[in-house]
Structure formats: C-alpha cells, structure tokens
Amino acid sequence: MRLVALTVFCLLLSGVAGAAAYFFPVVVAGVGQTGQTVIIPPSVTLGAKTTPAPAASPGAPFTVLLLGSDDDSKFASDHVLTQSMILVRVDPQSRHVAMLSIPRDLWLPLSSGGSGKIDWAYSNGGPSAAMATVERNFHVHIDEYAWIGLKGLIKLIDQLGGIDVLVTNPVLDDFYPDDIGGGYAFGAKRVAVLPGAQHLDGSQALQYVRSRHNDINGDFGRSARQQEVLLAIKAKASTLNAADLPDIVTALKGEFKTSMGLDRVRSLLGVASGFDLANVQQVVLYAPTYTYYPGYYINGNSVVLPHWNQILPVVKASFP
C-alpha cells in the first residue's frame, strides 16, 4: 500500500514538474512582463479632475490603454515615443468593447509638466505618465496599460499564424521606415499593401498599420487601420488556449509589458472568444470634427489641436 501511494505521489510530482517546465516561460513572463506596477504621479500642471482608481472586480468593465512604440535604435531604451495610443474599454458582461484612437500629434498638457505631443508622455515618464496624461485630459479612469514594440507586434502576429484583414484601399509608401532589421535606423523603403481581403503575416501587418505618408487621412487613417488589425488579432486570439501561451510569451520577450496580472490576461483571452464585431464601437479623433490642424508649428512640431467640446462627450459616452 505504501509503495502504491509512493508511486502515485512520485508520478504526480514528476507530472507537475513536466507541466511547470512547459509553462516556465509563462511564469517568467508573468513575473517580468505582466503585473507592472503603475503609480500615477500627482498632477504638476493639470487642474483636471483625476478619477479615482477603484480595484475592478472580476467581471466588471475595465479600461486599458494600449501603447505601441518604435523600439529601435533611434531611441534610448524605455524612452520611446508611442506611435499608437488606443483606449479600450471592455465590458465582459455585456460583451461590448469601445476603442478610441488618440492621435500621436495631439498637443495637450502633459502630466509631467508643460505641454507637448501626447506621444512624448510615455517617452518622458513611461506608462504611468502616459496613463496620467490621458486620464487628466480625457477625464477617464484607466485601469491597466499594455505596451508593445514594433518587433513585438510582428512576433505576436506571426505566433498567431497571421491575421485576416480586409484592406480597403492600396497602402503605398515610398518613405516607410526601414528600421527593423538592425541596419541604418533612419533608412527608408518602399511598401505596397494591395486592397482586398488577405492573410497578412507580422511584417505585412506592421506595414499596414505603420505606413502614413500616402494616406489622405495621415495619422488618423493609420489609427483606423490599427483598430482593424487589433480586431483581427482579437479574432485570431479567440482560438488560442493555455497551451499556446509559452510560445507566445517566449516570442514577446522584452517586446511587451503590461500592468495586467496573468489572471486578467487569461480572462481577457476568454472574453475575446465571445465578442461580436457588431458590439465593438470604434472612434478615431478625425480632423476637423474632433481635432484640427492649427496651420502653424508649435516649437517646431507639426501638431493637431483638440476640440475638447466634441471629444469629451464622446469619451464620456463610450468610457463612462
């Protein structure tokens, strides 16, 4: 009897060890890349009301600030600009998702002091500064953030086996940044993404969401494409299961970090499988409705300025 019990115990132990080895990359990523501590700094210049940060209960709606950056050699590590800022509110119970793309050239007061383009916020003060800047200007509470670098996006999509996107019009660019391969950081190359439904790998998807020089809507058009790809990633991620996580987190090593804990990441995967595209509300702060080009440079920077009286009602309705 003792021998049987000992045998079962030893087999259980070895089984757990095998499972632990399999999920070891997830544990490492869980420690190193998720659950990042965020301390929203006190406002230096902004008088806007900062919303309290209640702990979101399981199943309650929550808001995530998605940040996408250059992470190439043009920048010092951890001082990168955010080329993409998308505020996402997920309501797991009603299965409703709202997405708001914030133009990177939006000129507004920064949480770290003074005014600047919103893509500087992360560069100056990391995710906490980016979150604080968005919270105080848009009067919205943010629960979590998730940051991904360019290479991370490529790896994520490749790990998903590519994504399906319906490209609405040709995306052509003669000055697309050629900064991924480790060569000259300020190099350029030509890209052409043809219109129509197609299966894109990571590099092709990055070209689709990053190109902006030949888009009549400039950065706004790029923001709309980013939302399309985000939804395509969501659609693909909905078919994943826990056994896929080690490969994904290994691929994303150093290219992804988030304040979300593993439990919330896991619940997000579960939630993603049940969403219907019809329940996704997409907002891009297009000019001239929500923003406008002032017709002059501010401190040498090409910027867009906000129509807060148009923006805030939309934000209040979509991110209550």
Place this chain on the structure above:
Amino acid sequence: MILRRLAALLFVPLMVAFGSGVYLYLGTLKSKVVKEHAQLPTVTKPKFVLPGTMFVVQDGRIFKLNAGSFTEIGPAGDWSQPALTPDHTRLLAVARAGASSDLYLLDLGGQIVKRLTKNDSKILDANHWAYYPRVSPDGATLFFSFDSPKLVKAAPGVDLSVWSMPLNGTQSQARRWTDPYWYTGGDVSPIPVVGGGLLYVRHSIDPSTAVHAQIYYQTRPFGTGKALTSLADDCSEPALSPDGTQLAMVCSRGKQTAALEVAPFNGGVLGPAKVLLDSGLYASPAWSPDGKALAYLAPAGAAGHFQLWYLALPLPAASATASTSAAGASPASTPRPTTTPAPLAPVQVTQGVDLTGTSAPAWY
C-alpha cells in the same frame, strides 16, 4: 535495503519519462492556429475537381491547377496576379523585386516570353509599382495600374493610375487613362471591355473622410469616368463574365466583411446586383470558362489561410438594360438596390494551402 535502493534507481527514469510525457502532451494541446502551417499546393489534393485550367498564386509562386492536381510553373521570384491573354495562349504576371514590380508575358508553362516593363531603379523613390495586368479583348493592348506620376508636395504622393500600352510595344509607348484621387492609393483592377471602354476601381474620400472604393466605367483616356456603384457600397475586385454580360464584385460597405455580388452589365450600365454570399472575407472572384460558376478566395478554418472556393450560380441575373434607371440614379451617393436569393452552397476546393488573396485566379 539493496532492493529499495535498486527500486528507487529504477523509479527515477520512470519519473523523468512521465514528466517528459506530460511536457510533450501539453505541447500537443496547442491550438491549430499556432501549429498549422500552409502546405504547398503541389502536395495537396483538391477536394473538388474544377473544369478547365486555373492559375493561382501562393507566397510568390504560380501554380497551375488542372484535372485535380497542382503543378508549379514559372521561374523563381515573387510572382503574383496572373492573367490570361484573350486567346488563352499566354499568361501575364507581376514580378515584385524589393522596391519595384514589373509585368511579364509568360507562356502557359511559365517560361518568360517577354519583360513588359522596367520599373527598378537604384534611387529609392524612382522605383515604380506595376500591378493588375489585363489585355484588351482584341489582344492588342495591355492595361495595368502604375504609380506614375508621383506627387512631390509636403507629403510624397504614390498613387496608382490606370495606364495602357501596346502588348507588342514598349513601356515608352504607355499612356495614362485615369487621374487618381491622390493619397488614397489610386485606381486599380482595370478591365478593358469590348468596344474600347474600361472598367476599373477608383478609390476616393467622402466628406466624413472615409475612403471608399467604386467601380467606374470610362470610354477613353482621361475621359470622364462614370461611377457604376455607390460610395456607400464600397465595391471592388470586378470580374467580367466571359460573354461580358455580368460583373462579379466584392462589396464591403465600410465593414471588415464583404458580400460577393453579381450584377448584369451591358457595356456601360450596371443593373441591380444579387448578393450571392454575405458577411465573409471574399476575395478575387473569377468566372468559370462557361460563365456558370465563380471561383473566389476566402479563409477557411482557424488558421485563416485563404482557400479556393467554387460557387455554381443560380439563374442568370436580370438584364442591365431593364434597370438602367436604378443603376443610373446618382450612383455616387445612393446604394444600389440588391437582392438576396436563397442561400447558395459554395464548395471548398483546396485545403491546407494559403493562396494569395490579392491574386485573382486566371481560369480558362
């Protein structure tokens, strides 16, 4: 005591084996999405034998599908968008090389007969793209989309215009047919029709700054194009039936899914469309040689790889002339009337491949 130690020694490999087994077993639980890689068409067997011969593209390689089996044709390279000459003796195709793409004339075995354009340059922005080759019904003129001229303003403009040149001539004889709506990507998918007119897809922008696709008809170079579909319908990827009386197209209506539609066409007027399939990622329709069926590309399975599908068509669409008023009623602003017949049953032809969605099958 010795027996116990011996048993313990024997047990260690058993534990290692069991732990490894658990590790390997978990690996088998990965979803298909992560595990599934596209196969070469030549190692697959189509589930359905199509009539005639078809050319499709996967990952820069052209494959011929005939009598239920695939063979690869053509030299190495990044090939796409095969199209047949009207006499079905030659194939046109696009070869992409880094910063440029060129048009080639191939024989049906994939051997290069002639390089039709030369668009590469050592100066990056002096390179050009040429896509969507099509030959006129008389076999004399090549139509294609070409990113020239380029705008040099605050933002460099790279948009496709439709150009034509003699198939037996040189690129220096090429002339431009269309003036694109700049910074939208431009005009694509030209289809020369009997009588000298041209169908093509024009991209433009509406007052709310959304970019739309419309199918246009134009009778001469730089003539005034006539919109056959509305802004709101977002129709593109036109395919004209072999007898020239029906137009298949993909209409997305501003969404990330689309409908596959067919409308009667009488050489300048498009009749009311029938929605054949709705709410899918349909791409690149192509007509069967007898005009009684369509092939198209669409994803299948969790991996999302594009497969070839076959759709037998119901009764012929209504005459275009009978619905001139509907088609001509301000198409630029009003969605076209459409009808949705009983659901059709498309047949999945390929399995496990990943065909290029932007390369329509060439079928004869």
